[in-house]
Amino acid sequence: MSAIPATYASTNLRRTILRMAYSGSTVHIACAFSLVEILAVLYRQHLCLGTGPKDPERDYLILSKGHGVMAQYACLHELGWLNEKHIQGYCTDGTPLKGLSDADVPGLEVNSGSLGHGLSVGVGLAYGALRRGTTQKVYAILGDGECNEGSIWEALLFAAHFKLTNLLVIVDANGFQAMGPTTEVMDTGSLEDKFRAFGFEACTIDGHDENVLNETIGRLMASSFPGPRAIIARTSKGKGVSFMEGRNLWHYSRLTEKNYQDALAELEMVEAGRGGVRL
Amino acid sequence: MRNAFSNALVTAAEANDRILLLTGDHGYALFDDFRHRCPGQYINAGIAEQNMIGVAAGLAKSGFHPVVYALSAFVPIRVLEQIKLDICCEELPVLFIGDGAGVVYSTLGVSHQSTEDIAALRAVPQVRILSPGDAHEMKAAMELAFATPAPIYLRMGKSDLGVVHTSPPQLAWGRLLSVRSGSGPLVFIATGSMLNLAVTLAQEWPGSAVWSAPSLKPLEIESVVSACSPHRVVVTLEEHNIIGGLGGAVAEILSQEHPLPVCRIGVPDQYSELCGSYAYLMREHGLDLDSVRVKVQAFTKKHPIT
Structure with a gap:
């Protein structure tokens, strides 16, 4: 286990993501940054992980948008399920952490990267938990771009039909997909309206406000609504580093020494301003 | 052969309530007996095969032994990627039944015919493929499948051609x-x-x-x-x-x-x-x-x- 208690401070998580991306010379930084606060709140305040990644009674966190996996690695690092060697050796020869979610990694529940898979697996886990009469919850994180996939809507139908009250879908709605803004590539319109129409209790919130995230997740999971729940979390792709924010280029770009240092410096400033916690 | 399949399925499910049958809204009369005798273990996942495979993965991960039934034109062909990523990569115990394999649905055209399913799955690591030749092989194949906690595709083709064996043979994986x-x-x-x-x-x-x-x-x-x-x-x-x-x-x-x-x-x-x-x-x-x-x-x- 980690010697330092996990705080899931967002600047710490983003710093870990930057370290991984720089040492591994990898892409998908911006889509990891957009879901940092969502993951931080889930890990810090909601997930019951029991005795470890294989505990059959654990809550399930499904990262269906597997491209943001570095944000989850950063959380698992704080949790102590991944170590410093994992972070520093990210994406180097013969190492286990891949650039997309892989169920072989302790703490990752699904193989993702091909989009539209994770939610169905999560729906199966939620159905299984209800069937076994456990209190387990399933939190499934989707991308708004991922909602182009037809299998997502198949899964939503199933979740509503079978009244999966233990399922919370969180859409990391950063407004971008691979080739541009979602409104230009494949406009999904109001996701909240669509989730409601499919039989979900749904709301739209600021996906970077940890207090609002925490309160909303708690409220939805405690509600007596007889079906699944969803949060459309409005986020900013690349959140936390000014030259990445809202720039889809950082779905693909790799860090140079200079912009790595610039990004770290920005996080330092944010931290100094807010009195955050250093790793 | 279909009776042998249905009987083997009902027998296994009655003995093990972890066996769940998922169907993609197929098997109208085939599952009458199952629905009557194991009503709580029957899940109609609707006409949504991609999701059905993912749900089967989730159920298998939480301790159930799902049996996924569909026409072989849809499972495995329509959902090959779900079978690969959600089931086989994790070696989950899911039994796929592909019914109507070959050109059984002769009058319905290519959409309901399946002559590429074996080839597609042979190149997917971890999955096992069974293709029984008569009702006796079907019974033995089902017993072998339920005794093997792994991804398995059981191909069910034309089923009324008569029997070759006189009793269920002893089947072993890999053996002619x-x-x-x-x-x-x-x-x-x-x-x-x-x-x-x-x-x-x-x-x-x-x-x-x-x-x-x-x-x-x-x-x-x-x-x-x-x-x-x-x-x-x-x-x-x-x-x-x-x-x-x-x-x-x-x-x-x-x-x-x-x-x-x-x-x-x-x-x-x-x-x-x-x-x-x-x-x-x-x-x-x-x-x-x-x-x-x-x-x-x-x-x-x-x-x-x-």
């Missing part, structure tokens, strides 16, 4: 099953619906051996070599594309281990063009008794057996 022994120059290896025809045809070449291939993957090298090595020409028969199925698997093994001419009888690399009865389409694809006889005769002229 002897149906008729013989030391003549020809050996016939058939799978699924073509087993019956193989037994009939083999009588025209006295001394021929006939083997059934209920386990298409794994398929053991030793089993194929020991079945074929006493003979001079091998004939494989399947209601599947000649590319990538039983014939391909046998030829791959023999070409490396014990080179012999292999006459691959199967659906040519084509779709069904016209509508018609099952017998009509089997003729169209050269899989009726007369057409197969002509092919084997031509092959033995090219590769003399005397």
Whole structure:
């Protein structure tokens, strides 16, 4: 286990993501940054992980948008399920952490990267938990771009039909997909309206406000609504580093020494301003 | 054969409430008995096959043993990626039943026909493939499947062609099953619906051996070599594309281990063009008794057996 208690401070998580991306010379930084606060709140305040990644009674966190996996690695690092060697050796020869979610990694529940898979697996886990009469919850994180996939809507139908009250879908709605803004590539319109129409209790919130995230997740999971729940979390792709924010280029770009240092410096400033916690 | 399937499924599910049947809104009369006797273990996942496979993965991960039923045109073909990523990558215990394999749905056209399912799945690591040749093999195949916690595809083709065995045989993964022994120059290896025809045809070449291939993957090298090595020409028969199925698997093994001419009888690399009865389409694809006889005769002229 980690010697330092996990705080899931967002600047710490983003710093870990930057370290991984720089040492591994990898892409998908911006889509990891957009879901940092969502993951931080889930890990810090909601997930019951029991005795470890294989505990059959654990809550399930499904990262269906597997491209943001570095944000989850950063959380698992704080949790102590991944170590410093994992972070520093990210994406180097013969190492286990891949650039997309892989169920072989302790703490990752699904193989993702091909989009539209994770939610169905999560729906199966939620159905299984209800069937076994456990209190387990399933939190499934989707991308708004991922909602182009037809299998997502198949899964939503199933979740509503079978009244999966233990399922919370969180859409990391950063407004971008691979080739541009979602409104230009494949406009999904109001996701909240669509989730409601499919039989979900749904709301739209600021996906970077940890207090609002925490309160909303708690409220939805405690509600007596007889079906699944969803949060459309409005986020900013690349959140936390000014030259990445809202720039889809950082779905693909790799860090140079200079912009790595610039990004770290920005996080330092944010931290100094807010009195955050250093790793 | 369908009764054997239904009986085996109900027997297994009654003994183990972790067995759940998921159907993609198919199997109208087939599951009457199951729904009556195991009502809590029946899940109609709707006309949404991609999600159904993911749900099966989630259920398997939480301790259940899902049986996923669909037409083989949809499972595995429509959902190959879900089978690969959600099930096989994690070696989850899910039994897929692909019904109507081959050209069973002869009048419905290509959308409901499946002649590429074996080839597609053979290249997916971890999945096992069963293809029983009669009702007795079906019963044995179901028992073997439920005793094996792994991803398994059970291919169910034309089911009313009669039995070959007199009782359920002992099946083992990877092993060919002897149906008729013989030391003549020809050996016939058939799978699924073509087993019956193989037994009939083999009588025209006295001394021929006939083997059934209920386990298409794994398929053991030793089993194929020991079945074929006493003979001079091998004939494989399947209601599947000649590319990538039983014939391909046998030829791959023999070409490396014990080179012999292999006459691959199967659906040519084509779709069904016209509508018609099952017998009509089997003729169209050269899989009726007369057409197969002509092919084997031509092959033995090219590769003399005397």
